[in-house]
Structures are given as structure tokens and as C-alpha cells.
Amino acid sequence: MAQTRLSVVVTRRLPAPVEARMAELFDARLRGDDAPMTRDEMAEALQEADVLVPTIRDRIDAGLLAGAGPRLKLIASYSAGVDHVDLAAARARGVLVSNTPGVLTEDTADMTMALILAVTRRIPEGLAMMQEGRWEGWSPTAMLGGRIAGRELAILGMGRIGQAVARRARAFGMRIGYHNRRRLRPEIEAELGARWWESLDQMVAQADVLSINCPHTPSTYHLINARRLKLMKPHAVVVNTSRGEVVDENALTRGLRAGEIAGAGLDVYENRAEINPRLRRMPNVVLLPHMGSATVEGRIEMGERVIVNIRAFQDGLCPPDLVVPGQG
Structure with missing residues (x-):
């Protein structure tokens, strides 16, 4: 029987090649516009996703994580920094967190x-x-x-x-x-x-x-x-x-x-x-409007790193850019 595809929720619009690859590999819910998710939308995403792909502007605090569904196992952040995620709360719930270091x-x-x-x-x-x-x-x-x-x-x-x-x-x-x-x-x-x-x-x-x-x-x-x-x-x-x-x-x-x-x-x-x-x-x-990383090449490479982390998790391996270790 074919392996069930991971449910991956993406919080913002990403470069078209990245979105196309995600849709090919996963059951990806992509963002229709580039507006940030509201808190209610984020709570809903955390309820239904196996993997959440947020950006640096998405605040994922302990309150949101407390309401996350049992399926959520990985936050594969489309960012180098992870200060927008409550890492301690993620660790307590056994949720892995990965990022995209070095790309930018x-x-x-x-x-x-x-x-x-x-x-x-x-x-x-x-x-x-x-x-x-x-x-x-x-x-x-x-x-x-x-x-x-x-x-x-x-x-x-x-x-x-x-x-x-x-x-x-x-x-x-x-x-x-x-x-x-x-x-x-x-x-x-x-x-x-x-x-x-x-x-x-x-x-x-x-x-x-x-x-x-x-x-x-x-x-x-x-x-x-x-x-x-x-x-x-x-x-x-x-x-x-x-x-x-x-x-x-x-x-x-x-x-x-x-x-x-x-x-x-x-x-x-x-x-x-x-x-x-x-x-x-x-x-x-x-x-400047936070455009230090704003190159086509850099943003596509970020997406590729996110995909690598999700695929490693899907295959039962440790995501290479793991920030929060899972709890056995």
C-alpha cells in the first residue's frame, strides 16, 4: 500500500518552484495570498498538520502549541532564526523544529x-x-x-x-x-x-x-x-x-x-x-524593508532546505537542520 502523504501546511506564499515541489511530494496546503495567518488560522493549521512550515513573522507561542493536534510532529521553519517559535513548549510536546541555516x-x-x-x-x-x-x-x-x-x-x-x-x-x-x-x-x-x-x-x-x-x-x-x-x-x-x-x-x-x-x-x-x-x-x-535575504536564489534555497528537512522526517531520519531534539 502506498505511504500516506504528510499533511504540510505552509503559512505564506513561497517561490513558485518551491510550492510546486511541495505539492508534488506532500499533501501540501499552500497559501492563496501573501497575508500572514491570523492567530485563529494558525491554531487551525496546528490542529490539522503533520508538518507546519512557518516564516519568521509567524509567532508560535506556548498557547498555540498547547492547542496543537496530535498529528503535529515537525515545525520546518522557512527561516534561519527560530526566535519566533517557543522552543521549550515545542520540546515539551515532542515537536521537532528545524530551520534553514547558512543559506542566506x-x-x-x-x-x-x-x-x-x-x-x-x-x-x-x-x-x-x-x-x-x-x-x-x-x-x-x-x-x-x-x-x-x-x-x-x-x-x-x-x-x-x-x-x-x-x-x-x-x-x-x-x-x-x-x-x-x-x-x-x-x-x-x-x-x-x-x-x-x-x-x-x-x-x-x-x-x-x-x-x-x-x-x-x-x-x-x-x-x-x-x-x-x-x-x-x-x-x-x-x-x-x-x-x-x-x-x-x-x-x-x-x-x-x-x-x-x-x-x-x-x-x-x-x-x-x-x-x-x-x-x-x-x-x-x-x-530597508528586511530585504537582506531577498534574492531569488536565496529564497529558493531556503525552500529546498525546508523540503530536505521534511523528507528526512518522513523517512524516519533526523532532519539535518534540527533545532529542538525529539523526546524518545
Whole structure:
């Protein structure tokens, strides 16, 4: 007898090749539009699915998991981060959680460098000037930005993405420092030309550009707070392509308005899509709509990793990107 196909519920629209493959392999319930599921819709999905495929915007908390049906055995998240899932509640119910690590490393590192250049070279200001017809011709002192070669790039979080940022920045002639929970091996430091700072305070005080590339955990929440922001040089720039919660956004806004920090490039925000309106009005702030991973190649690879995790589970194997171990 043919094996019963897994019931897989997908919470958002995914790239067409990914959806086609899921429909081929599983009993897939795909999203008709790209609107996030309501809480009631999510509760219904958890009741009927063997596998749920959520995204980073889907909050799957203990309350939702408490109402999950007995069939739910895997949450195969279409995301690198998993802070949107209550991992302890999932573990308690024997639900596996997988993610898609490493897929978006190069794309996010590219966007980090793009933001560094955009802020230091005032690219959005120049673009707005041209689009609004305000440019009156070249001038020796107009639109002066800063050269990044020779500047100190401080990387907070030296995992895959942090190291990819370091490689790019080194090619631009930047000096690399980093702070991490664990120091890298000497050969990796040598390859990256990176100096380890045991003290985060000392690192941010020396930074010309601070790049945030660490995950959001209880220990990293507001790691860049008002006190640390005040340690930074007045000409320093903050770039965040990781998680908005790592930065105290109100403190950052105050520092920018007071001229204590020269600029910021942000692709993520503390309150998700609820962006501090004062940030929108600052010419020295570049805001992007969480598009660091937004490449066709990257999003398809994410879907392929999700499928690999589901198929491994279906075959009775451990999903290769398991986050929460199952309970025997």
C-alpha cells in the first residue's frame, strides 16, 4: 500500500518552484495570498498538520502549541532564526523544529556592505536629490561622505554571516575587529585579518562602523543599549542586518538626533514592521524593508532546505537542520 502523504501546511506564499515541489511530494496546503495567518488560522493549521512550515513573522507561542493536534510532529521553519517559535513548549510536546541555516549567509553579507556604503557615502541622499530635481551640478564640497578604507569595522557576532562580512570588508581595506561568545581559531582570525575584542565596551568605543550580526537571544536583547551607544565615536555608524531586538531602537534614535552617532543602516527593527517614525525623517539613516535575504536564489534555497528537512522526517531520519531534539 502506498505511504500516506504528510499533511504540510505552509503559512505564506513561497517561490513558485518551491510550492510546486511541495505539492508534488506532500499533501501540501499552500497559501492563496501573501497575508500572514491570523492567530485563529494558525491554531487551525496546528490542529490539522503533520508538518507546519512557518516564516519568521509567524509567532508560535506556548498557547498555540498547547492547542496543537496530535498529528503535529515537525515545525520546518522557512527561516534561519527560530526566535519566533517557543522552543521549550515545542520540546515539551515532542515537536521537532528545524530551520534553514547558512543559506542566506552571502546575501545578508552583501546587504551589510551595501548599507555600510549607503550610509557612509550618503547614497540615498544623493538619489533623493536626483529624483527630486534638486541637483544643480558638481561642487567640490557637495555631498561629502567618508572613505571606508582604513576604518575600523567592529563585528558583533562572528558566525557565518559575520565572517562573510569580514571577508568583504577586508577587500575594501577596512580593519576588522570582532566580539563573539567564543574566540575564533587562530587560523580563521589570520585568514580574516580579524582582532578579537574580549570586551564589547572597548570594541564599540574603537569602532568606526559597528555591524550587528548576532542572533536575538535573551542574552543579546538590547546588547547595544544607551550606555554602549554613548561609548561610540561621534562619526561612527551602526548597521544592523541581524535582529532588531539586539539594539535599543529608542536609544539609537536619541543618539542619532543628538549627533552622538553619525548614521545608521537598518534592515531589521525592534518592533518588526512598527518602525520609530523619527527614524524615517533622518537623512543620515538608511532604512530597508528586511530585504537582506531577498534574492531569488536565496529564497529558493531556503525552500529546498525546508523540503530536505521534511523528507528526512518522513523517512524516519533526523532532519539535518534540527533545532529542538525529539523526546524518545
